[in-house]
Amino acid sequence: xxxxxxxxxxxxxxxxxxxxxxxxxxxxxxxxxxxxxxxxxxxxxxxxxxxxxxxxxxxxxxxxxxxxxxxxxxxxxxxxxxxxxxxxxxxxxxxxxxxxxxxxxxxxxxxxxxxxxxxxxxxxxxxxxxxxxxxxxxxxxxxxxxxxxxxxxxxxxxxxxxxxxxxxxxxxxxxxxxxxxxxxxxxxxxxxxxxxxxxxxxxxxxxxxxxxxxxxxxxxxxxxxxxxxxxxxxxxxxxxxxxxxxxxxxxxxxxxxxxxxxxxxxxxxxxxxxxxxxxxxxxxxxxxxxxxxxxxxxxxxxxxxxxxxxxxxxxxxxx
Numbered sequence: 293x294x295x296x297x298x299x300x301x302x303x304x305x306x307x308x309x310x311x312x313x314x315x316x317x318x319x320x321x322x323x324x325x326x327x328x329x330x331x332x333x334x335x336x337x338x339x340x341x342x343x344x345x346x347x348x349x350x351x352x353x354x355x356x357x358x359x360x361x362x363x364x365x366x367x368x369x370x371x372x373x374x375x376x377x378x379x380x381x382x383x384x385x386x387x388x389x390x391x392x393x394x395x396x397x398x399x400x401x402x403x404x405x406x407x408x409x410x411x412x413x414x415x416x417x418x419x420x421x422x423x424x425x426x427x428x429x430x431x432x433x434x435x436x437x438x439x440x441x442x443x444x445x446x447x448x449x450x451x452x453x454x455x456x457x458x459x460x461x462x463x464x465x466x467x468x469x470x471x472x473x474x475x476x477x478x479x480x481x482x483x484x485x486x487x488x489x490x491x492x493x494x495x496x497x498x499x500x501x502x503x504x505x506x507x508x509x510x511x512x513x514x515x516x517x518x519x520x521x522x523x524x525x526x527x528x529x530x531x532x533x534x535x536x537x538x539x540x541x542x543x544x545x546x547x548x549x550x551x552x553x554x555x556x557x558x559x560x561x562x563x564x565x566x567x568x569x570x571x572x573x574x575x576x577x578x579x580x581x582x583x584x585x586x587x588x589x590x591x592x593x594x595x596x597x598x599x600x601x602x603x604x605x606x607x608x609x610x611x
Contacts, residue, residue, distance in 0.1 A: 295353050298553045302353075302375075304546050305557030305578075308538070311545075312562050316572060320347075320565070327352045338364050346370060347569055350560060351379060358382065362396070371395045371568050375560040377525075383593060397568065398593045399560060399580055401525035407439040408586070409597045410474075410499065410523050413611050415448030420470045420497075422452045423463045425486070427477045436476050457482060461489055464496050474499045480508035487511065491518050505602055512605065519603035521610055526579045527598050528552045529609060535578060555579035 303324070310322060323346075327334045334357055337343065349365070351358040351374045358379055365372060374382060377400040401409070414422060426436055443452060452474075453463060464471045473496060475486060483504060490496040498520040504511045511520070528550070529535055538558070539550045559577030566572040567582070575582050575596070583596035599611040 299353060301551045301553040302557035302560075304542070304548070305550075305554030305559075306561040308542055308545060308554075309558040309561035309565075311541075312558075313565065316566060316570065318565065318570065320569070322561075327354065327357055334360070344368055344370060348373065348565065350375060355379065355381065365395075369395060371397065373560055373564050373568075374398045374400075375556055376400065380593075394592070396592050397564065397584070399556070399564070399582075401594050401597045403435070404438065404442075405525065405593065405595045405597060406523040407442050407476075408595055409599065411439065411443040411446055411448075413599045414472070414474065414499070415443065415446050415450060417450060417472065420450065420472045421463065421466065422450055422472050422474065423455050423460060424452050424474045425455050425457065425460045425477075427457065427475075427479055427482065429477070429479065432477050432479075439474075439476055457485075460486070464490075464493055470495045470497065472497045472499060476501060478503055478507065480504075480510070483508050484510040487516050487518050487520075491516065497521070502600070511602075517604075519601055521599055521601050523597055524600045525594075525597040526552070526556070527600065527609065528555050528579050538578060550578075552579055 313320070325337055326332070327337065338360060343349070344365070348371045349361065351361055351372055353376060355378055358374065359382060362372065362382055372395060374380070374396065380398055380400055380402055383398055383402070424436070424440065426433065440452065440454070455463060460473065473486060473490070475483065475498065477483065478501065483500065486498065487510060490498060498518065500520050500522050502522045502524055504520070504522070510516055530539070535550075542548070542550045542554065555578035559580050563574045563577045563580070563582055566574055567584070580594065581596040581598065582594055584591055584594060586595055598609050601608050601610045
């Protein structure tokens with residue numbers, strides 16, 4: 293019951309994508325299964341041999357049932373798509389990029405995807421000094437070191453200066469140089485300190501975490517005049533002309549507005565079907581960007597996303 297509305301939106305997005313697949317001359321049969329059905333229980337669906345002969349299965353929203361599906365398909369060649377964020381818990385060894393069972397594909401980027409996309413973006417910035425501020429929290433330090441490892445392995449032209457809470461301000465004093473502070477921390481007290489200091493610095497740009505907008509009151513308050521940038525794994529941009537066109541088609545078909553969940557259903561059905569069954573790569577979806585490769589190697593977890601700007605309570609895409 294708690295996911296019924298989302299499931300309906302996802303379903304409508306999938307139906308619209310099936311219409312769009314006609315353009316690519318896809319020849320496929322889609323079967324929709326009510327995995328909460330009393331008449332046809334989920335376990336009996338899983339034990340149906342016909343299921344094991346399908347080309348592609350979209351995992352159910354329910355994590356326990358998605359786990360059952362995964363277990364029963366473990367030694368088969370069936371491809372499984374996991375379209376939702378909560379299903380990332382099923383990814384083997386999430387500390388390693390791309391590690392997992394062959395034939396599993398996770399659409400929602402992970403924390404490592406965030407680090408990779410952020411590092412790739414920062415490596416392309418010109419005429420700036422990059423200052424990475426390390427915090428003292430031991431768990432955060434582990435995550436921060438993972439980001440630095442990814443960045444250093446890119447052999448980027450711009451080097452990173454590693455700083456800490458006691459000396460980071462010093463680096464913004466260089467004349468005629470823009471300073472980019474990177475802070476991968478959820479310490480709201482320290483984040484407020486950095487923003488307060490940076491509010492009076494025109495040559496300072498901050499890169500941080502999306503969580504700040506929800507958990508750090510100062511960042512979203514009227515007292516803060518400093519914008520910041522962050523990684524976001526999914527985003528539905530209603531102002532994008534391409535989205536507007538599909539939104540109109542969605543309204544004509546369902547007399548309803550396109551939502552993020554219906555966009556996920558659309559991306560899972562159009563982009564993933566084309567990529568996995570027809571080798572047609574559409575890297576840009578409605579909600580997601582798709583990158584299933586890392587340094588030339590195929591992986592099973594989406595490694596792409598957006599760099600967003602949070603400025604005066606307004607959100608926009610930077611990269």
